[in-house]
Amino acid sequence: MEIMESITGGKSRYHHGDLRNALIEAAVELAAEGGPERVVLREAARSVGVSPTAAYRHFNGQGELLEEVKIHGQQALAASMSEAVRVLPGLDDPGEEAVRRTEAIGRGYVRFAIEHPGLYRTAFCRTSAAEEHDFTGLEVPDGSPEFAAFRELSDTLDTLVAAGRMRPDNRPAAEVAAWSAVHGLSLLILDGPLALLPADQRDAVVERTLTTIVAGLTRQ
Amino acid sequence: MEIMESITGGKSRYHHGDLRNALIEAAVELAAEGGPERVVLREAARSVGVSPTAAYRHFNGQGELLEEVKIHGQQALAASMSEAVRVLPGLDDPGEEAVRRTEAIGRGYVRFAIEHPGLYRTAFCRTSAAEEHDFTGLEVPDGSPEFAAFRELSDTLDTLVAAGRMRPDNRPAAEVAAWSAVHGLSLLILDGPLALLPADQRDAVVERTLTTIVAGLTRQ
DNA sequence: CACAAGATGTTAACGGCGTCAACATAGGAA
DNA sequence: TTCCTATGTTGACGCCGTTAACATCTTGTG
Numbered sequence: 052m053e054i055m056e057s058i059t060g061g062k063s064r065y066h067h068g069d070l071r072n073a074l075i076e077a078a079v080e081l082a083a084e085g086g087p088e089r090v091v092l093r094e095a096a097r098s099v100g101v102s103p104t105a106a107y108r109h110f111n112g113q114g115e116l117l118e119e120v121k122i123h124g125q126q127a128l129a130a131s132m133s134e135a136v137r138v139l140p141g142l143d144d145p146g147e148e149a150v151r152r153t154e155a156i157g158r159g160y161v162r163f164a165i166e167h168p169g170l171y172r173t174a175f176c177r178t179s180a181a182e183e184h185d186f187t188g189l190e191v192p193d194g195s196p197e198f199a200a201f202r203e204l205s206d207t208l209d210t211l212v213a214a215g216r217m218r219p220d221n222r223p224a225a226e227v228a229a230w231s232a233v234h235g236l237s238l239l240i241l242d243g244p245l246a247l248l249p250a251d252q253r254d255a256v257v258e259r260t261l262t263t264i265v266a267g268l269t270r271q
Numbered sequence: 272m273e274i275m276e277s278i279t280g281g282k283s284r285y286h287h288g289d290l291r292n293a294l295i296e297a298a299v300e301l302a303a304e305g306g307p308e309r310v311v312l313r314e315a316a317r318s319v320g321v322s323p324t325a326a327y328r329h330f331n332g333q334g335e336l337l338e339e340v341k342i343h344g345q346q347a348l349a350a351s352m353s354e355a356v357r358v359l360p361g362l363d364d365p366g367e368e369a370v371r372r373t374e375a376i377g378r379g380y381v382r383f384a385i386e387h388p389g390l391y392r393t394a395f396c397r398t399s400a401a402e403e404h405d406f407t408g409l410e411v412p413d414g415s416p417e418f419a420a421f422r423e424l425s426d427t428l429d430t431l432v433a434a435g436r437m438r439p440d441n442r443p444a445a446e447v448a449a450w451s452a453v454h455g456l457s458l459l460i461l462d463g464p465l466a467l468l469p470a471d472q473r474d475a476v477v478e479r480t481l482t483t484i485v486a487g488l489t490r491q
Numbered sequence: 492c493a494c495a496a497g498a499t500g501t502t503a504a505c506g507g508c509g510t511c512a513a514c515a516t517a518g519g520a521a
Numbered sequence: 522t523t524c525c526t527a528t529g530t531t532g533a534c535g536c537c538g539t540t541a542a543c544a545t546c547t548t549g550t551g
Contacts, residue, residue, distance in 0.1 A: 102502075107540085223481040224476045232451050243394060256444045259447070287529080
Protein backbone atom coordinates (compact mmCIF):
# COMPACT_ATOMS: atom_id res chain seq x y z
CA MET A 52 0.00 0.00 0.00
CA GLU A 53 1.70 3.09 -1.26
CA ILE A 54 0.97 6.38 0.42
CA MET A 55 -1.66 8.14 -1.60
CA GLU A 56 -0.19 11.33 -2.88
CA SER A 57 -3.64 12.70 -2.41
CA ILE A 58 -4.93 13.99 0.92
CA THR A 59 -4.70 17.65 -0.04
CA GLY A 60 -3.66 16.72 -3.56
CA GLY A 61 -6.11 18.93 -5.39
CA LYS A 62 -9.15 18.51 -7.67
CA SER A 63 -12.13 16.74 -6.21
CA ARG A 64 -11.23 13.08 -6.34
CA TYR A 65 -13.61 10.20 -6.19
CA HIS A 66 -11.78 8.66 -3.28
CA HIS A 67 -11.34 10.91 -0.33
CA GLY A 68 -8.22 9.38 1.05
CA ASP A 69 -8.92 9.77 4.74
CA LEU A 70 -12.68 9.76 5.00
CA ARG A 71 -12.86 7.94 8.31
CA ASN A 72 -10.88 10.56 10.18
CA ALA A 73 -12.56 13.38 8.31
CA LEU A 74 -15.95 12.08 9.40
CA ILE A 75 -14.82 11.70 12.99
CA GLU A 76 -13.46 15.22 12.96
CA ALA A 77 -16.73 16.58 11.60
CA ALA A 78 -18.68 14.58 14.15
CA VAL A 79 -16.51 15.87 16.98
CA GLU A 80 -17.25 19.39 15.87
CA LEU A 81 -20.95 18.65 15.88
CA ALA A 82 -20.72 17.11 19.34
CA ALA A 83 -18.82 20.13 20.59
CA GLU A 84 -21.62 22.36 19.32
CA GLY A 85 -24.60 20.43 20.54
CA GLY A 86 -23.73 17.28 22.43
CA PRO A 87 -24.31 13.67 21.44
CA GLU A 88 -27.78 14.14 19.96
CA ARG A 89 -26.24 16.55 17.54
CA VAL A 90 -23.86 14.08 15.97
CA VAL A 91 -25.96 12.97 13.05
CA LEU A 92 -24.35 10.85 10.42
CA ARG A 93 -25.88 12.59 7.44
CA GLU A 94 -24.74 15.98 8.60
CA ALA A 95 -21.19 14.82 9.22
CA ALA A 96 -21.11 13.33 5.72
CA ARG A 97 -22.58 16.51 4.28
CA SER A 98 -19.99 18.71 5.93
CA VAL A 99 -17.22 16.51 4.58
CA GLY A 100 -18.83 16.72 1.15
CA VAL A 101 -19.60 13.08 0.73
CA SER A 102 -22.75 11.02 0.39
CA PRO A 103 -24.36 9.73 3.60
CA THR A 104 -23.87 6.11 2.75
CA ALA A 105 -20.15 6.54 2.19
CA ALA A 106 -19.82 6.55 5.96
CA TYR A 107 -20.92 2.93 6.03
CA ARG A 108 -17.64 1.91 4.43
CA HIS A 109 -15.88 3.08 7.59
CA PHE A 110 -18.39 2.66 10.39
CA ASN A 111 -21.00 0.12 11.22
CA GLY A 112 -23.48 2.96 11.47
CA GLN A 113 -24.19 6.12 13.40
CA GLY A 114 -23.61 4.37 16.70
CA GLU A 115 -20.04 3.53 15.85
CA LEU A 116 -19.33 7.07 14.69
CA LEU A 117 -20.73 8.37 17.96
CA GLU A 118 -18.58 5.90 19.84
CA GLU A 119 -15.52 7.35 18.16
CA VAL A 120 -16.49 10.84 19.24
CA LYS A 121 -17.12 9.57 22.73
CA ILE A 122 -13.60 8.20 22.99
CA HIS A 123 -12.24 11.49 21.70
CA GLY A 124 -14.17 13.32 24.41
CA GLN A 125 -12.89 11.00 27.13
CA GLN A 126 -9.33 11.58 26.02
CA ALA A 127 -9.80 15.34 25.96
CA LEU A 128 -11.23 15.20 29.46
CA ALA A 129 -8.28 13.17 30.65
CA ALA A 130 -5.93 15.71 29.10
CA SER A 131 -7.65 18.53 30.95
CA MET A 132 -7.24 16.69 34.24
CA SER A 133 -3.59 15.93 33.58
CA GLU A 134 -2.93 19.52 32.64
CA ALA A 135 -4.49 20.76 35.86
CA VAL A 136 -2.07 18.55 37.79
CA ARG A 137 0.97 19.35 35.67
CA VAL A 138 0.57 23.03 36.39
CA LEU A 139 0.75 22.54 40.15
CA PRO A 140 3.79 23.79 42.08
CA GLY A 141 5.72 21.21 44.03
CA LEU A 142 5.39 21.28 47.80
CA ASP A 143 7.65 20.18 50.64
CA ASP A 144 4.95 18.31 52.49
CA PRO A 145 4.04 15.30 50.32
CA GLY A 146 0.73 14.91 52.14
CA GLU A 147 -0.23 18.49 51.42
CA GLU A 148 0.89 18.06 47.85
CA ALA A 149 -1.32 15.02 47.41
CA VAL A 150 -4.27 16.94 48.81
CA ARG A 151 -3.70 19.81 46.42
CA ARG A 152 -3.27 17.40 43.59
CA THR A 153 -6.55 15.70 44.37
CA GLU A 154 -8.33 19.01 44.32
CA ALA A 155 -6.60 19.98 41.08
CA ILE A 156 -7.74 16.80 39.37
CA GLY A 157 -11.29 17.59 40.34
CA ARG A 158 -10.90 21.16 39.20
CA GLY A 159 -9.58 20.04 35.84
CA TYR A 160 -12.52 17.69 35.49
CA VAL A 161 -15.17 20.29 36.19
CA ARG A 162 -13.35 22.90 34.18
CA PHE A 163 -13.42 20.70 31.11
CA ALA A 164 -17.13 20.07 31.54
CA ILE A 165 -17.79 23.79 31.74
CA GLU A 166 -15.55 24.73 28.84
CA HIS A 167 -16.57 21.89 26.55
CA PRO A 168 -20.11 20.97 27.54
CA GLY A 169 -20.95 19.25 24.28
CA LEU A 170 -17.88 17.05 24.29
CA TYR A 171 -18.25 16.32 27.97
CA ARG A 172 -21.84 15.20 27.59
CA THR A 173 -20.85 13.10 24.63
CA ALA A 174 -18.05 11.47 26.61
CA PHE A 175 -20.63 10.14 29.04
CA CYS A 176 -23.59 9.59 26.78
CA ARG A 177 -25.24 6.23 26.53
CA THR A 178 -24.29 4.20 23.50
CA SER A 179 -25.49 0.82 22.40
CA ALA A 180 -21.96 -0.51 22.84
CA ALA A 181 -22.41 -1.13 26.53
CA GLU A 182 -19.09 -2.87 26.82
CA GLU A 183 -17.90 -0.56 29.56
CA HIS A 184 -14.87 -1.16 31.68
CA ASP A 185 -15.54 -1.44 35.36
CA PHE A 186 -13.45 -0.97 38.42
CA THR A 187 -14.33 -1.02 42.04
CA GLY A 188 -11.32 1.02 42.96
CA LEU A 189 -9.07 -1.96 43.28
CA GLU A 190 -8.72 -3.10 39.73
CA VAL A 191 -7.67 -0.22 37.53
CA PRO A 192 -7.32 -0.98 33.84
CA ASP A 193 -4.34 0.54 32.17
CA GLY A 194 -3.41 1.04 28.59
CA SER A 195 -6.50 2.83 27.38
CA PRO A 196 -5.46 6.49 27.27
CA GLU A 197 -8.87 7.71 28.34
CA PHE A 198 -8.12 6.17 31.70
CA ALA A 199 -4.72 7.72 32.12
CA ALA A 200 -6.31 10.46 34.17
CA PHE A 201 -8.14 7.94 36.24
CA ARG A 202 -4.84 6.24 36.94
CA GLU A 203 -3.50 9.60 38.00
CA LEU A 204 -6.35 10.01 40.46
CA SER A 205 -5.80 6.54 41.76
CA ASP A 206 -2.08 7.15 42.30
CA THR A 207 -2.77 10.41 44.05
CA LEU A 208 -5.17 8.72 46.43
CA ASP A 209 -2.51 6.12 47.16
CA THR A 210 -0.15 8.97 47.98
CA LEU A 211 -2.72 10.36 50.38
CA VAL A 212 -2.71 7.09 52.25
CA ALA A 213 1.07 6.80 52.16
CA ALA A 214 1.45 10.30 53.55
CA GLY A 215 -0.93 9.50 56.38
CA ARG A 216 -3.54 11.95 55.14
CA MET A 217 -6.13 9.28 54.47
CA ARG A 218 -7.14 6.33 56.60
CA PRO A 219 -6.35 3.10 54.72
CA ASP A 220 -9.82 1.73 55.37
CA ASN A 221 -11.13 4.77 53.56
CA ARG A 222 -9.13 3.94 50.48
CA PRO A 223 -11.46 1.46 48.78
CA ALA A 224 -14.04 3.21 46.66
CA ALA A 225 -12.32 6.52 47.30
CA GLU A 226 -12.02 7.16 43.59
CA VAL A 227 -15.68 6.42 43.15
CA ALA A 228 -16.58 8.99 45.78
CA ALA A 229 -14.29 11.56 44.24
CA TRP A 230 -15.41 10.86 40.73
CA SER A 231 -19.07 10.89 41.71
CA ALA A 232 -18.73 14.29 43.26
CA VAL A 233 -17.09 16.01 40.29
CA HIS A 234 -19.24 14.18 37.77
CA GLY A 235 -22.46 15.07 39.54
CA LEU A 236 -21.32 18.61 40.07
CA SER A 237 -20.48 19.00 36.39
CA LEU A 238 -23.87 17.74 35.30
CA LEU A 239 -25.76 19.88 37.80
CA ILE A 240 -23.87 22.83 36.37
CA LEU A 241 -24.40 21.89 32.72
CA ASP A 242 -27.96 20.63 32.65
CA GLY A 243 -29.28 20.91 36.15
CA PRO A 244 -30.39 23.43 38.70
CA LEU A 245 -27.05 25.23 38.74
CA ALA A 246 -27.20 26.00 35.04
CA LEU A 247 -27.99 29.68 35.32
CA LEU A 248 -25.67 30.42 38.18
CA PRO A 249 -23.36 33.36 37.38
CA ALA A 250 -19.80 32.28 36.77
CA ASP A 251 -18.29 33.65 39.96
CA GLN A 252 -20.87 32.04 42.21
CA ARG A 253 -20.54 28.87 40.22
CA ASP A 254 -16.81 28.79 40.75
CA ALA A 255 -17.28 29.35 44.45
CA VAL A 256 -19.67 26.42 44.61
CA VAL A 257 -17.17 24.28 42.74
CA GLU A 258 -14.39 25.15 45.17
CA ARG A 259 -16.58 24.47 48.18
CA THR A 260 -17.67 21.15 46.79
CA LEU A 261 -14.09 20.13 46.05
CA THR A 262 -13.10 21.09 49.57
CA THR A 263 -15.96 19.10 51.04
CA ILE A 264 -15.25 15.92 49.16
CA VAL A 265 -11.53 16.08 49.89
CA ALA A 266 -12.38 16.68 53.53
CA GLY A 267 -14.47 13.53 53.47
CA LEU A 268 -11.69 11.53 51.86
CA THR A 269 -8.99 12.73 54.23
CA ARG A 270 -10.96 12.60 57.44
CA GLN A 271 -8.92 10.84 60.07
CA MET B 272 -68.79 21.62 31.95
CA GLU B 273 -70.48 18.41 32.91
CA ILE B 274 -68.40 15.40 33.72
CA MET B 275 -68.20 13.25 30.64
CA GLU B 276 -69.81 9.98 31.44
CA SER B 277 -67.19 8.53 29.17
CA ILE B 278 -63.64 7.75 30.30
CA THR B 279 -64.17 4.01 30.44
CA GLY B 280 -67.67 4.40 29.00
CA GLY B 281 -67.33 1.86 26.24
CA LYS B 282 -67.40 1.82 22.42
CA SER B 283 -64.66 3.66 20.65
CA ARG B 284 -65.61 7.30 20.76
CA TYR B 285 -64.28 10.05 18.59
CA HIS B 286 -63.31 12.14 21.56
CA HIS B 287 -61.10 10.41 24.05
CA GLY B 288 -62.12 12.35 27.11
CA ASP B 289 -58.76 12.50 28.84
CA LEU B 290 -56.24 12.28 26.05
CA ARG B 291 -53.68 14.56 27.64
CA ASN B 292 -53.26 12.40 30.71
CA ALA B 293 -53.45 9.22 28.68
CA LEU B 294 -50.60 10.42 26.50
CA ILE B 295 -48.53 11.42 29.50
CA GLU B 296 -49.15 8.03 31.05
CA ALA B 297 -48.07 6.26 27.90
CA ALA B 298 -45.02 8.49 27.60
CA VAL B 299 -44.06 7.79 31.19
CA GLU B 300 -44.22 4.10 30.47
CA LEU B 301 -41.95 4.55 27.47
CA ALA B 302 -39.50 6.60 29.51
CA ALA B 303 -39.49 3.96 32.20
CA GLU B 304 -38.59 1.36 29.58
CA GLY B 305 -35.93 3.24 27.70
CA GLY B 306 -35.23 6.69 29.04
CA PRO B 307 -35.90 10.06 27.43
CA GLU B 308 -34.88 9.12 23.89
CA ARG B 309 -37.56 6.49 24.00
CA VAL B 310 -40.44 8.86 24.57
CA VAL B 311 -41.51 9.36 20.99
CA LEU B 312 -44.71 11.19 20.36
CA ARG B 313 -45.97 8.93 17.61
CA GLU B 314 -45.51 5.83 19.71
CA ALA B 315 -47.31 7.32 22.68
CA ALA B 316 -50.20 8.27 20.41
CA ARG B 317 -50.18 4.81 18.86
CA SER B 318 -50.32 3.08 22.21
CA VAL B 319 -53.26 5.23 23.24
CA GLY B 320 -54.93 4.42 19.93
CA VAL B 321 -55.05 7.90 18.53
CA SER B 322 -53.51 9.66 15.57
CA PRO B 323 -50.11 11.30 16.06
CA THR B 324 -51.32 14.79 15.39
CA ALA B 325 -54.03 14.53 18.02
CA ALA B 326 -51.30 15.10 20.58
CA TYR B 327 -50.83 18.61 19.21
CA ARG B 328 -54.20 19.60 20.68
CA HIS B 329 -52.72 19.03 24.14
CA PHE B 330 -49.01 19.70 23.80
CA ASN B 331 -46.92 22.15 21.89
CA GLY B 332 -45.00 19.19 20.51
CA GLN B 333 -42.82 16.33 21.58
CA GLY B 334 -40.73 18.58 23.78
CA GLU B 335 -43.65 19.53 25.92
CA LEU B 336 -44.74 15.93 26.30
CA LEU B 337 -41.22 15.03 27.37
CA GLU B 338 -41.26 17.90 29.82
CA GLU B 339 -44.35 16.43 31.41
CA VAL B 340 -42.64 13.07 31.83
CA LYS B 341 -39.62 14.80 33.25
CA ILE B 342 -41.69 16.45 35.96
CA HIS B 343 -43.29 13.11 36.73
CA GLY B 344 -39.85 11.59 37.15
CA GLN B 345 -38.68 14.37 39.42
CA GLN B 346 -41.70 13.89 41.62
CA ALA B 347 -41.20 10.15 41.79
CA LEU B 348 -37.57 10.69 42.76
CA ALA B 349 -38.60 13.10 45.48
CA ALA B 350 -41.08 10.55 46.76
CA SER B 351 -38.36 7.92 46.97
CA MET B 352 -36.19 10.23 49.00
CA SER B 353 -39.01 11.16 51.34
CA GLU B 354 -39.89 7.54 51.83
CA ALA B 355 -36.32 6.69 52.75
CA VAL B 356 -36.45 9.32 55.46
CA ARG B 357 -39.94 8.46 56.68
CA VAL B 358 -38.87 4.91 57.38
CA LEU B 359 -36.06 5.96 59.71
CA PRO B 360 -36.33 5.28 63.44
CA GLY B 361 -36.18 8.27 65.76
CA LEU B 362 -33.01 8.73 67.78
CA ASP B 363 -32.26 10.41 71.08
CA ASP B 364 -29.28 12.33 69.78
CA PRO B 365 -30.62 14.90 67.31
CA GLY B 366 -27.20 15.30 65.75
CA GLU B 367 -26.91 11.60 65.12
CA GLU B 368 -30.44 11.57 63.78
CA ALA B 369 -29.62 14.34 61.33
CA VAL B 370 -26.58 12.42 60.15
CA ARG B 371 -28.60 9.28 59.59
CA ARG B 372 -31.25 11.26 57.85
CA THR B 373 -28.74 12.80 55.48
CA GLU B 374 -27.45 9.37 54.57
CA ALA B 375 -30.98 8.08 54.13
CA ILE B 376 -31.85 10.87 51.72
CA GLY B 377 -28.85 9.97 49.62
CA ARG B 378 -29.71 6.31 49.79
CA GLY B 379 -33.26 7.02 48.63
CA TYR B 380 -31.88 9.04 45.76
CA VAL B 381 -29.49 6.40 44.49
CA ARG B 382 -32.01 3.66 45.11
CA PHE B 383 -34.53 5.36 42.86
CA ALA B 384 -31.96 5.77 40.13
CA ILE B 385 -31.12 2.08 40.28
CA GLU B 386 -34.70 0.88 40.45
CA HIS B 387 -36.07 3.26 37.83
CA PRO B 388 -33.19 4.06 35.52
CA GLY B 389 -35.34 5.21 32.63
CA LEU B 390 -37.39 7.61 34.71
CA TYR B 391 -34.33 8.84 36.53
CA ARG B 392 -32.50 9.63 33.33
CA THR B 393 -35.58 11.35 32.00
CA ALA B 394 -35.88 13.45 35.14
CA PHE B 395 -32.47 14.93 34.39
CA CYS B 396 -32.46 14.93 30.63
CA ARG B 397 -31.88 18.09 28.67
CA THR B 398 -34.98 19.71 27.29
CA SER B 399 -35.34 22.82 25.18
CA ALA B 400 -37.25 24.42 28.02
CA ALA B 401 -34.10 25.52 29.82
CA GLU B 402 -36.04 27.56 32.30
CA GLU B 403 -34.56 25.77 35.24
CA HIS B 404 -34.79 26.92 38.80
CA ASP B 405 -31.51 27.70 40.42
CA PHE B 406 -30.40 27.86 43.98
CA THR B 407 -27.04 28.37 45.50
CA GLY B 408 -28.06 26.75 48.69
CA LEU B 409 -29.38 29.91 50.20
CA GLU B 410 -32.46 30.52 48.18
CA VAL B 411 -34.62 27.45 48.08
CA PRO B 412 -37.76 27.65 46.00
CA ASP B 413 -40.82 26.12 47.56
CA GLY B 414 -44.14 25.15 46.18
CA SER B 415 -43.03 22.96 43.31
CA PRO B 416 -43.51 19.42 44.63
CA GLU B 417 -40.46 18.10 42.80
CA PHE B 418 -38.41 20.18 45.18
CA ALA B 419 -40.05 18.96 48.33
CA ALA B 420 -37.28 16.46 48.74
CA PHE B 421 -34.71 19.13 48.17
CA ARG B 422 -36.31 21.14 50.92
CA GLU B 423 -36.07 18.08 53.12
CA LEU B 424 -32.35 17.82 52.44
CA SER B 425 -31.91 21.50 53.14
CA ASP B 426 -33.74 21.26 56.45
CA THR B 427 -31.71 18.25 57.46
CA LEU B 428 -28.49 20.09 56.76
CA ASP B 429 -29.75 22.95 58.90
CA THR B 430 -30.33 20.46 61.66
CA LEU B 431 -26.77 19.25 61.31
CA VAL B 432 -25.56 22.76 61.96
CA ALA B 433 -27.99 23.31 64.82
CA ALA B 434 -26.87 20.10 66.48
CA GLY B 435 -23.27 21.14 66.18
CA ARG B 436 -22.42 18.35 63.77
CA MET B 437 -21.54 20.68 60.93
CA ARG B 438 -19.48 23.85 60.98
CA PRO B 439 -21.67 26.79 59.98
CA ASP B 440 -19.13 27.96 57.44
CA ASN B 441 -19.51 24.60 55.79
CA ARG B 442 -23.21 25.12 55.39
CA PRO B 443 -23.29 27.12 52.15
CA ALA B 444 -23.24 24.89 49.11
CA ALA B 445 -23.56 21.86 51.35
CA GLU B 446 -26.60 20.69 49.44
CA VAL B 447 -24.73 21.08 46.20
CA ALA B 448 -21.93 18.87 47.48
CA ALA B 449 -24.38 16.28 48.74
CA TRP B 450 -26.48 16.36 45.63
CA SER B 451 -23.46 16.21 43.36
CA ALA B 452 -22.21 13.10 45.07
CA VAL B 453 -25.42 11.10 44.82
CA HIS B 454 -26.19 12.35 41.34
CA GLY B 455 -22.77 11.51 40.02
CA LEU B 456 -22.79 8.18 41.77
CA SER B 457 -26.16 7.31 40.26
CA LEU B 458 -25.01 8.13 36.76
CA LEU B 459 -21.74 6.25 37.11
CA ILE B 460 -23.81 3.27 38.17
CA LEU B 461 -26.41 3.61 35.42
CA ASP B 462 -24.35 4.59 32.39
CA GLY B 463 -20.78 4.75 33.50
CA PRO B 464 -17.92 2.56 34.56
CA LEU B 465 -19.81 1.02 37.47
CA ALA B 466 -22.55 -0.28 35.23
CA LEU B 467 -21.58 -3.93 35.33
CA LEU B 468 -20.71 -4.07 39.00
CA PRO B 469 -22.55 -6.92 40.74
CA ALA B 470 -25.31 -5.69 43.01
CA ASP B 471 -23.64 -6.44 46.31
CA GLN B 472 -20.40 -4.72 45.41
CA ARG B 473 -22.38 -1.85 44.00
CA ASP B 474 -24.31 -1.43 47.24
CA ALA B 475 -21.05 -1.46 49.18
CA VAL B 476 -19.67 1.29 46.97
CA VAL B 477 -22.84 3.30 47.49
CA GLU B 478 -22.58 3.02 51.25
CA ARG B 479 -18.93 3.98 51.25
CA THR B 480 -19.59 6.96 49.05
CA LEU B 481 -22.45 8.12 51.26
CA THR B 482 -20.22 7.77 54.30
CA THR B 483 -17.46 9.74 52.65
CA ILE B 484 -19.60 12.65 51.60
CA VAL B 485 -21.32 12.87 54.98
CA ALA B 486 -17.90 12.77 56.59
CA GLY B 487 -16.89 15.72 54.46
CA LEU B 488 -20.01 17.64 55.36
CA THR B 489 -19.72 17.01 59.09
CA ARG B 490 -15.99 17.48 59.46
CA GLN B 491 -15.31 19.76 62.39
C1' DC C 492 1.55 -3.61 -19.21
C1' DA C 493 -3.05 -5.40 -18.78
C1' DC C 494 -6.63 -6.55 -16.07
C1' DA C 495 -9.36 -8.65 -12.51
C1' DA C 496 -10.67 -7.85 -7.89
C1' DG C 497 -11.38 -5.44 -3.90
C1' DA C 498 -11.93 -1.03 -1.67
C1' DT C 499 -14.40 3.03 -1.68
C1' DG C 500 -18.05 6.18 -3.13
C1' DT C 501 -22.89 7.17 -5.44
C1' DT C 502 -27.87 6.95 -6.34
C1' DA C 503 -32.41 5.25 -5.11
C1' DA C 504 -35.44 3.75 -1.96
C1' DC C 505 -37.66 2.28 2.62
C1' DG C 506 -39.68 3.14 7.02
C1' DG C 507 -39.81 6.09 11.13
C1' DC C 508 -39.74 10.47 13.20
C1' DG C 509 -41.68 15.46 14.31
C1' DT C 510 -44.61 18.77 12.42
C1' DC C 511 -47.96 21.60 9.63
C1' DA C 512 -52.22 22.49 6.94
C1' DA C 513 -56.69 21.20 5.79
C1' DC C 514 -60.60 18.72 6.84
C1' DA C 515 -64.15 16.11 10.01
C1' DT C 516 -66.82 15.38 14.05
C1' DA C 517 -68.68 15.90 18.61
C1' DG C 518 -70.64 18.46 22.45
C1' DG C 519 -72.29 22.42 24.64
C1' DA C 520 -74.35 27.23 24.52
C1' DA C 521 -77.42 30.36 22.18
C1' DT D 522 -82.24 23.32 16.75
C1' DT D 523 -78.15 25.59 15.30
C1' DC D 524 -73.77 27.17 15.24
C1' DC D 525 -69.13 27.56 17.47
C1' DT D 526 -65.34 25.66 19.32
C1' DA D 527 -62.72 21.90 21.10
C1' DT D 528 -60.91 17.82 19.66
C1' DG D 529 -59.44 14.23 16.42
C1' DT D 530 -58.15 12.57 11.39
C1' DT D 531 -55.81 12.44 6.85
C1' DG D 532 -52.15 13.74 3.97
C1' DA D 533 -47.98 15.70 3.13
C1' DC D 534 -43.18 17.56 3.95
C1' DG D 535 -38.36 17.22 5.23
C1' DC D 536 -35.31 15.09 8.22
C1' DC D 537 -33.10 10.89 9.98
C1' DG D 538 -30.68 6.00 9.76
C1' DT D 539 -30.11 2.21 6.88
C1' DT D 540 -30.05 -1.18 2.92
C1' DA D 541 -29.43 -2.65 -1.93
C1' DA D 542 -27.64 -2.05 -6.31
C1' DC D 543 -24.52 0.26 -9.13
C1' DA D 544 -20.05 3.10 -10.31
C1' DT D 545 -15.26 4.20 -10.02
C1' DC D 546 -10.81 4.19 -8.38
C1' DT D 547 -6.45 1.51 -6.82
C1' DT D 548 -3.70 -2.17 -6.56
C1' DG D 549 -1.57 -6.68 -6.81
C1' DT D 550 -0.58 -10.27 -10.11
C1' DG D 551 0.15 -12.64 -14.50
